Amino acid sequence: KKAYDFREIEARWLPFWEQNGTFTVDQSDPRPKKYVCDMFPYPSGDLHMGHAEAFAIGDVPARYWRLRGYNVLHPIGWDSFGLPAENAAIKNNAHPAEWTYNNIETQAASFKRYAISADWSRRLHTSDPIYYRWTQWLFLQFYKQGLAYRKDSPVNWCPSCQTVLANEQVVGEGVCERCGTAVIKKALNQWYFKITDYADRLLDDMKDLEGTWPERVLAMQRNWIGRSTGASVRYTVEAADSDGARELEVFTTRPDTLYGVTFMVVAADADLALELVTDAQRAELEAYREKLGSVSEIERQSADRERTGVFLGRWAVHPLTGERIPVWASDYVLADYGTGAVMGVPAHDQRDLEFALAMGIPVNVVVDTGEKNPAETGTATAGDGVAVNSPKWDGLSKTEAIAKSIEILEAEGLGESKVNYRLRDWLLSRQRFWGAPIPIIHCAACGEVPVPEDQLPVQLPTDLRGEQLAPKGKSPLAGAEEWVNVTCPACGGPGTRDTDTMDTFVDSSWYYIRYIDPTNESQVFPTEQVNQWLPVDQYVGGVEHAILHLLYSRFFTKVLYDLGLVNFTEPFKALMNQGQVLNGGKAMSKSLGNGVNLGEQLDHFGVDAVRLTMVFASPPEDDVDWADVSPGGSAKFLARAWRLAQDVTSERGVDPAAGSSALRAVTHRTISEAQQLLDDQKYNVVVARVMELVNAARKEIDTGAGGSDPAVREAVEVIAQILSLVAPYTAEDMWAMLGHEASVANSTWPAFDEALLVEDTVTAVVQVKGKLRDKLEVPADISAEDLEAQALALPKIQKYVEEGGGVRKVIVRAPKLVNVVTG
Numbered sequence: 024k025k026a027y028d029f030r031e032i033e034a035r036w037l038p039f040w041e042q043n044g045t046f047t048v049d050q051s052d053p054r055p056k057k058y059v060c061d062m063f064p065y066p067s068g069d070l071h072m073g074h075a076e077a078f079a080i081g082d083v084p085a086r087y088w089r090l091r092g093y094n095v096l097h098p099i100g101w102d103s104f105g106l107p108a109e110n111a112a113i114k115n116n117a118h119p120a121e122w123t124y125n126n127i128e129t130q131a132a133s134f135k136r137y138a139i140s141a142d143w144s145r146r147l148h149t150s151d152p153i154y155y156r157w158t159q160w161l162f163l164q165f166y167k168q169g170l171a172y173r174k175d176s177p178v179n180w181c182p183s184c185q186t187v188l189a190n191e192q193v194v195g196e197g198v199c200e201r202c203g204t205a206v207i208k209k210a211l212n213q214w215y216f217k218i219t220d221y222a223d224r225l226l227d228d229m230k231d232l233e234g235t236w237p238e239r240v241l242a243m244q245r246n247w248i249g250r251s252t253g254a255s256v257r258y259t260v261e262a263a264d265s266d267g268a269r270e271l272e273v274f275t276t277r278p279d280t281l282y283g284v285t286f287m288v289v290a291a292d293a294d295l296a297l298e299l300v301t302d303a304q305r306a307e308l309e310a311y312r313e314k315l316g317s318v319s320e321i322e323r324q325s326a327d328r329e330r331t332g333v334f335l336g337r338w339a340v341h342p343l344t345g346e347r348i349p350v351w352a353s354d355y356v357l358a359d360y361g362t363g364a365v366m367g368v369p370a371h372d373q374r375d376l377e378f379a380l381a382m383g384i385p386v387n388v389v390v391d392t393g394e395k396n397p398a399e400t401g402t403a404t405a406g407d408g409v410a411v412n413s414p415k416w417d418g419l420s421k422t423e424a425i426a427k428s429i430e431i432l433e434a435e436g437l438g439e440s441k442v443n444y445r446l447r448d449w450l451l452s453r454q455r456f457w458g459a460p461i462p463i464i465h466c467a468a469c470g471e472v473p474v475p476e477d478q479l480p481v482q483l484p485t486d487l488r489g490e491q492l493a494p495k496g497k498s499p500l501a502g503a504e505e506w507v508n509v510t511c512p513a514c515g516g517p518g519t520r521d522t523d524t525m526d527t528f529v530d531s532s533w534y535y536i537r538y539i540d541p542t543n544e545s546q547v548f549p550t551e552q553v554n555q556w557l558p559v560d561q562y563v564g565g566v567e568h569a570i571l572h573l574l575y576s577r578f579f580t581k582v583l584y585d586l587g588l589v590n591f592t593e594p595f596k597a598l599m600n601q602g603q604v605l606n607g608g609k610a611m612s613k614s615l616g617n618g619v620n621l622g623e624q625l626d627h628f629g630v631d632a633v634r635l636t637m638v639f640a641s642p643p644e645d646d647v648d649w650a651d652v653s654p655g656g657s658a659k660f661l662a663r664a665w666r667l668a669q670d671v672t673s674e675r676g677v678d679p680a681a682g683s684s685a686l687r688a689v690t691h692r693t694i695s696e697a698q699q700l701l702d703d704q705k706y707n708v709v710v711a712r713v714m715e716l717v718n719a720a721r722k723e724i725d726t727g728a729g730g731s732d733p734a735v736r737e738a739v740e741v742i743a744q745i746l747s748l749v750a751p752y753t754a755e756d757m758w759a760m761l762g763h764e765a766s767v768a769n770s771t772w773p774a775f776d777e778a779l780l781v782e783d784t785v786t787a788v789v790q791v792k793g794k795l796r797d798k799l800e801v802p803a804d805i806s807a808e809d810l811e812a813q814a815l816a817l818p819k820i821q822k823y824v825e826e827g828g829g830v831r832k833v834i835v836r837a838p839k840l841v842n843v844v845t846g
């Protein structure tokens with residue numbers, strides 16, 4: 024007999040699948056659909072262990088649903104714009120396209136070898152003009168709706184990458200997501216998408232995702248959108264110097280604490296501070312602002328930071344008491360949240376308390392929470408309580424007082440109820456080269472002019488390379504004069520192209536829709552077909568995309584819905600976040616030197632062994648520590664499974680009912696359990712069940728009726744079918760050895776016979792003097808002695824026996840009944 028040789032098996036089946044188009048989807052297939060999508064890769068070199076895990080996991084539901092009889096779409100593509108290509112081009116005096124497409128080819132070859140059940144005919148790359156033409160087209164639709172606009176504003180700027188960053192790309196203590204450099208603020212004119220218009224829908228529609236998206240992802244999105252309800256309150260600031268009396272509006276979640284306001288604070292870095300400050304205080308404010316530039320928002324907001332600030336020399340008037348309140352500027356108030364100004368209530372807000380204590384401002388308690396005076400403890404009391412020192416709502420609870428205070432503010436024209444969001448508009452301009460150019464022409468006479476749709480795509484110039492792409496604080500595209508200078512489409516006069524490119528998250532916000540028809544040149548996508556395939560039934564990818572990519576994709580889908588281009592409002596019905604692949608308990612990294620090379624693992628153990636190891640190691644959402652797993656053990660198991668097929672000698676079509684009933688019971692229980700486990704996405708346990716079935720089949724061959732038993736054939740066919748979800752090469756080879764001609768991937772999910780799912784445990788009842796006192800789960804074939812011993816060991820039974828004066832006699836009817844006679 025031949026030995027299991029994964030190299031030979033891989034070489035046999037890879038061309039088979041390709042030649043037969045095994046995974047190519049037929050659009051006209053009438054069966055119900057399932058759409059499984061993996062977050063597409065960035066072409067940063069060859070595939071790595073993280074890809075291997077994510078794609079092994081994503082392939083399980085795709086292949087499972089295929090066996091269950093669905094028309095399964097499982098596409099693949101590349102997120103191929105972005106900075107690393109540009110940096111490589113600068114270093115190697117090349118064009119970013121060279122690096123990008125070389126890497127894509129390398130990854131594509133590895134993906135094919137990795138035997139993902141992907142429909143390769145739908146492959147797309149976001150850096151292809153045929154793709155980014157439609158990214159640009161979508162930008163123009165957003166623009167026409169007023170959802171893409173430009174504004175001057177202080178933006179996050181990475182001094183190292185020399186580009187702006189979205190808020191979402193500023194991480195940790197205010198550093199660049201990509202390079203870790205501290206991010207600074209810089210005033211620039213930039214393009215934004217008005218995602219804030221969709222804040223409520225992005226929040227409210229999450230109810231449809233509960234249960235099918237990981238709760239922590241939903242929580243992160245909720246927090247990122249950050250809806251808070253409260254009131255806006257208008258204060259009057261008294262005139263000073265040449266500035267007349269003016270209004271100062273604040274947002275507060277606690278209008279019930281209005282009587283406790285003892286100061287106002289405006290964001291020191293906001294223009295408002297400069298407008299309010301008196302001549303006498305101006306120099307002090309300016310010095311304070313100078314120092315602020317380098318401090319990140321997170322640091323400024325942090326609890327244990329020393330409170331600093333500058334009195335602006337101005338006084339506000341309390342709207343209810345008429346008292347004069349000093350107006351300060353400080354860094355703990357953020358310029359771009361709410362109105363950039365707060366009413367200070369030191370008794371009930373910790374940051375306000377620290378500020379008041381540092382500046383010698385009085386602390387007035389207006390909510391009695393039963394706790395000690397914050398002025399003495401240094402801890403603000405923020406919880407529920409009863410309103411005090413608040414003439415118009417004394418005695419009310421927090422909730423009642425909030426409602427009452429808003430009612431009074433509204434009645435007196437001093438404010439109104441207000442909802443505020445943490446979410447900011449999506450900054451999409453990038454001063455980098457390797458992205459989709461923003462399709463706008465600037466004209467001195469006409470202003471912003473959209474590039475006419477029939478002139479799309481605005482293609483990137485091909486002649487810029489190396490140093491010409493280096494960051495200079497403005498887009499490298501500005502240096503391509505011939506490209507920049509064009510005639511204005513509106514007036515025919517001289518115009519210049521917008522030289523910014525779009526954030527690559529724009530590209531990835533709609534690729535899962537483009538997969539439906541990636542080569543379409545006349546349309547962004549065919550609505551009718553898209554509505555058939557989407558939303559995606561199972562989306563698979565890393566939790567690092569919990570906010571950015573997933574929020575943006577949800578936003579895009581809602582805009583497309585509003586444009587009438589799709590009939591669904593959420594793109595991904597279900598989301599799975601696979602864990603990370605670690606080595607020695609730590610993420611793999613160059614600096615730790617604990618990286619594992621995927622190619623070497625595949626060469627050494629074979630594709631199936633690596634895939635099986637990834638799936639078997641842990642539940643999909645947990646991390647896999649490569650130091651703790653055994654791809655060698657997986658390879659041995661696969662060889663063992665494969666040899667079963669060699670030993671099957673019964674003909675196809677013989678009724679397995681004639682064979683071993685014990686093996687059949689294991690086979691059918693395995694199918695039934697695997698089905699449930701697959702539906703519950705406990706893929707690792709499915710592998711464990713198949714291992715048990717392999718053992719049972721081997722035992723039957725070696726010590727039972729042998730390979731001619733039709734129950735053995737039944738078991739081995741089931742093994743090949745279930746194994747095809749994780750070890751496609753081995754399964755395919757087994758299937759062929761069992762005499763099948765078509766691919767196992769297109770066979771069926773095996774049916775199980777309910778009658779064979781015999782319960783192997785039963786419930787025994789235990790009586791004391793004929794009265795039911797306890798129950799016990801026992802094996803159906805338990806002996807009378809064992810059952811008696813277990814029953815008498817039950818604590819409840821011991822208690823009754825003792826009360827009854829000891830055991831007189833025990834009647835046992837195994838496996839169902841024990842009756843203890845006492846006295």
Ligand code: ANZ
Pocket residue numbers: 251274275276277280355356357358359360361362363364365366367368370371372405443
């Ligand atoms: C008075 C007050 C009393 C507040 C109290 C809280 C507790 P969230 O939940 O994040 O929306 N605030 C408003 N604008 C701010 C800004 N630009 N920078 C920093 N803080 C700001 O928080 C809203 C609360 O944060 C507001 O309610 C305001 O302080 C503060 F016992 O007003 B509060």
Ligand code: ZN
Pocket residue numbers: 466467468469470472511512513514515516518
């Ligand atoms: Zn013009």
